[in-house]
Amino acid sequence: MAEKEKKLISTKSRLVEFNEQIKLSLNNGIKFTETLDILMNTQDKVELIDAAMSLMGYQLDTSYLTFPQKYSAADYCLLFFNRLMDLHDNETAILHFSEPRKALVHEIPGINAVDSFSFKIDDSDGAYYVAQESGASLFYLNLRKRMIRINSSAITNVLIVSYLEKLDAKAIKHLEMMLIDFATYLKEDYGFSVDLNLLDSGNPARYELAEDMLKRDVIDELFVLASENELMVEAGANNSAVLKLANSEITIYDQKQMGENDNEKWVIAVMDTTQEISWFDILLNEPFIRNWYLNNISELSIKSDPLIFK
Amino acid sequence: MMKDNQFSLSDHDEATNNIEFALSKKVEYLNQLREAIKQQDDRLVYQLINQSRYAQLLLKKRSVSEMAVQEELVVKDYPQIQQYLSLKLISYLRDAYPFFYFEEMTVGKFKIHFGNWWDRKEFGYLDVLNVEFKFDEEELAKLAKSFELESTNKRVNTDKINQISTQNKERQELVDSQDERDAEKDKIREEMKRNSQEKGRPWDAGRIREERRVLKERLTKLTEMDEEANSAYQDIKSSETDVLSLAKEDTLIGYERQSVIGVFGDFEKFTKHNNELYSNYLSHLISQKGQVTE
Incomplete structure (x- = not known):
């Protein structure tokens, strides 16, 4: 008798527990849809990024309720x-x-x-x-x-x-x-x-070469190519090379010799009056500089954040 | 008695006069030079420090005034005098030779850089005291040559570059023909095998031997070509560096030539102006002074 009653109670509590979990899971789902609503519709920028972060880490499925149709964290980010x-x-x-x-x-x-x-x-x-x-x-x-x-x-x-x-x-x-x-x-x-x-098209931007040193040969090559294109690589201060284009000026120099760094570190700088031209724009629009850069990419490649891109 | 045995001494008064006269000449010279410098009269300074050069080149005369002997008094001061004279001289040269850049190496000593372009050449020195360029002979000769080649549409290193390009083409062909050579070597080895197995009659022995010799020779030749092909890639790479430095020199000389043409018209006029720099400059100083006093 006691045995049977016990069984009945435990069955009931299991049902209650199941029901509770379904409710929690459904609520979890509701909360998810509300957050997705925010991500899709809000006009508030803070709400927007909070919703995105929340959805990117969202545990939508539970052991009681799984959704066969889903989007991924990558989708929410996009x-x-x-x-x-x-x-x-x-x-x-x-x-x-x-x-x-x-x-x-x-x-x-x-x-x-x-x-x-x-x-x-x-x-x-x-x-x-x-x-x-x-x-x-x-x-x-x-x-x-x-x-x-x-x-x-x-x-x-x-x-x-x-x-x-x-x-x-x-x-x-x-x-x-x-x-x-x-x-x-x-x-x-x-x-x-x-x-x-x-x-970065700002004038203070310095495009750091991944290699600290730069062989003079590489600049010599640009010098010859520029001359073939009716342009001149000029000798700038402190061993720098300066190339003036129609709307911008490129300087290649060693930050140590320029007094900007304790160690040898070659960088490229692009200056223009409106600060709208980046190194990328130069590569895009000046074929001979692009060819020179790509031909010497092992020497000239621009450094990216080393903690992220190895 | 003893007195009579003494040598007679020269007249002391005369000696006094002589040295006084000599010193006063020196003082006069130094005063004049000092005054010239004070007045910033560079023309006079040039005249005083080298009278014969001044007479010869500017006045077209051989005569030298007595003051010339005093010039050696200031030899030790040359560095400072050069430094003093360099200001006006270099400002004149910057107008007359806008493509020359003067770098002061030590007090009063100036190195000439040709141009404002990348890796411009050091073209020699400026002799401030004599108002004279001491050009690097080798570089000057290259510049002269580029003018000579003007009519042929060639640059100084065009022939060398073409020669390397031809050589590289041959090297490339050598690399590209490796498969053909391998096939030919196989064929020769076949033939050698056949040759060694050939049992000719006694009178054929000479022919067989000769055949073998020819085959061996051809094989050796092909193996040599293989070796060349092996190093060809490296040779092509290193000759690309040579071509770059030759092309760079051509570019440098091209800019130098354009600069000379832009200012002087041709190489002869450039050379003439260089050779007459002293008189050109001093005439310039004289004409400037005229303008000031007028």
Whole structure:
């Protein structure tokens, strides 16, 4: 008798427990949909980034309730990207559901014929913005650590080497501007730490070479090429090389000799009156400099944040 | 008595006069030089420190005034005098030779850089005291040669670069023809094998031996070519560096040539102006002074 009663009680409590768990799971699901509503619709930038971070780490499934249809952390990150652009009335990229990949991708007018983009999440809540065709990471984004880092070698390989063969410079410039705008919004709206790297068009920007030393031969080659293009590489102060173009001035120099650093460290600087021209723009628009740079890429490649891009 | 045995001494008054006169001449010279410097009269300074050069080159005369003997008084002061004179001289040269850049190495000693371009050449020294360029003869000869080659549309290193390019083309062909050589070697080895197995009649022995010798020779030749092909890639790489440095020199000389043409028109006028720099400069100083006093 006591045995039977005990069994009955335990069965009942199991049912209660089950019911409670279903309720919790459903509530969890409701909360999820509310957060997704926020991510999709809010006009508030703080709510937006909080929703994105919350969804990227969201445990939607429980042992009582699983949802067969789901989006991934990478999708929410991409959605955040798009919404932030929306809030600034900047609609450069189109969010598109890729049927074969069952995931969201970015399609960029002018680029979509050759490539599309999506995020790849790493194990420390960071996300790499990946060009699908090459698998190269154009930048690294971490919403929690409030940072974004441009990857110079991927930008060079994908935008300069690969796209320029198939696309016109204007479409590539469009993509460049989108990346710059996104990083700028992150900085202005949320105080992100931003490294635009070779996309930085400010005059104080110094594009550091991955190799500290630079052989004179490499500059000699630019000197000869410039002369063939009716331009002159001039001797600047402290062993620097200066190349004046129509709207900008490039200086290649050793920071040690210039008194800016204790150790030998060669850098490239690009100056222009409106501060709109970056090293990337030079590579995009000046064929002989691009050829020189790519021919000597082992010597000249621009350094990216070494903690992120190894 | 003793007195008579003494040598007679020269007249003391005369000696006094002589040395006084000599010293007063020196003082007069130094005063004049000091005054010239005080007045910033560089023309006069030039005249005083080297009278014969002044007479010869500017006045076209051989005569030298007595003051010339005093010039050696200031030999030890040359560095400072050069430093003093360099200000006006270099400002004149910057106008007359806008492509020359003067770097002061030690007090009053100036190195000439040709141009403002990357890796511009050191082209020699400026002799401030004599208002004279001491050009690097080798570099000057290269510049002269580029003018000689003007009509042929060639640059100084064009032939050398072409020669290396031809050589590289041959090297590349050697690398590219490796497969053909391998096939030919196989064929020769076959033939050698056949040759060694050939049992000819006694009178064939000579022919067989000769055949073998020819085959061996061909094989050796092919093996040598293989070795060359092995090092060809490295040779091509290192000759690319040579071509770069030759092309760079051509570019440098090209800029030098354009600069000379831009200012002087041609090499002859440039050379003439260099050779007459002293009189050109001093005439310039004279004409400037005229302007000031007028």
